[in-house]
Amino acid sequence: MPAALFWIFACVMLIFGVMVIINRNPVSSALSLVVSFLGLAALYISLDAFFLGVIQILVYAGAVMVLFLFIIMLLDLKAERRRDFNLVTLFGGIVVVVLFVKVLFDVCYGFQHGNAVFPALQPNPHGDTWLVGMELFEQYKLPLQVVGVLVLVASVGVVLLSKREVK
Amino acid sequence: MATLNDYLLASGLLFTIGFAGVLLRRNIIIIYMALELMLNAANLSLVAFSRFHVQAGLPDYNAQVLVFFIITVAAAEVAVGLAVIVALYRAKQTTHIDDLNSLKF
Known part of the structure; x- marks a missing residue:
């Protein structure tokens, strides 16, 4: 898969992942999660894991998310009304997330084997x-x-x- | 071509998004969806490692079988978790975690 497609699908996955946690309406969150899982399935397929890509769409984007939507509609959840934020939680959450991203970048850029390009696969007749x-x-x-x-x-x-x- | 680091970075960022969701959101169903995001981030890094660990021209299928098991267990976990949420809603008529504090110390 060309690099451009990787970046497109990774961005779709991450942007809709963010939409999951910033939407106030639970139904929009669930639908964003479906799109995020579709992007993830595309990334699996780009890694030559065709079976897992299809399973991801069938099981996650299909069965699990239908279950989520069903429960949200069964409980008849309305869009969350804005409550005063717990400042300690907000501050703690942001600090933890920023530190986590910093550690992530440090690890990824200090990982020499990670710069390997795709090793070639031998064609196999079975799939x-x-x-x-x-x-x-x-x-x-x-x-x-x-x-x-x-x-x-x-x-x-x-x-x-x-x-x-x-x- | 994308490298292993790019996939690991995407996986780590997806995990971070899920983590932020668990910490910042107050609706128990949204928290549950953020947990699913974190599980899937772990799966993505496993599949990436599998593809970049080629033996005899084939990817490492042990990792893909592990991902298969994770997806199965996660589906069972979603079913049980949502049943617990429905039972909780029936008892308390809320899904807001600030109202569910009877076990809080």
């Missing part, structure tokens, strides 16, 4: 999804089943949590 599947089902059989149990427990837990009070 990305086949390779991820082989890795998953050959080396990660047990974790895959554990994750399956986790998802089962989570769905049972959600049903329990959303029941009315049990007498």
Whole structure:
């Protein structure tokens, strides 16, 4: 992928990420998050991770964000009215974020291996999804089943949590 | 061509945005969305490291499998978290965290 496309998608991802936290209306925040995830999926595809890019769109931009929008509309949340800011939180948040960005730049520009350009990939006849599947089902059989149990427990837990009070 | 540093920088900035959201916003659902941003920032750096660690002409698929597991667990976590938020809203009729302070020391 040309460098220009990387910068376009990275900017889309970051700008809509900022929109998530500055919008007052929760529905606009959720829709900005969808666009941010689409930019992220494009970055995955630029890294030759086609399977993860598609999963990102299907699972995150599709399922998870529909769940968010559904809950926002179910609770009928209005745009947040402006309250007086907690000054300590605001100041602390800004200081922590500025320090974090400074550390980030220091680490990235002191990381010599990070200046490597894309190493060449050999063309493979099977494609990305086949390779991820082989890795998953050959080396990660047990974790895959554990994750399956986790998802089962989570769905049972959600049903329990959303029941009315049990007498 | 973009380098590994560019991807790490984008990932770090996305994490920072999510972090700022968690610290600055007061609406519990927006905080939850900012948490999702932070998870995805970690995923982006994992995929970038996977692509730049080429062995025998293939990217490192261990990292991509880890990202796959993270996405699965995050989806389960979103479902549970939103159920907790709905239960909380049913009990207190608010999603503003300044009103949810019964566990506060």
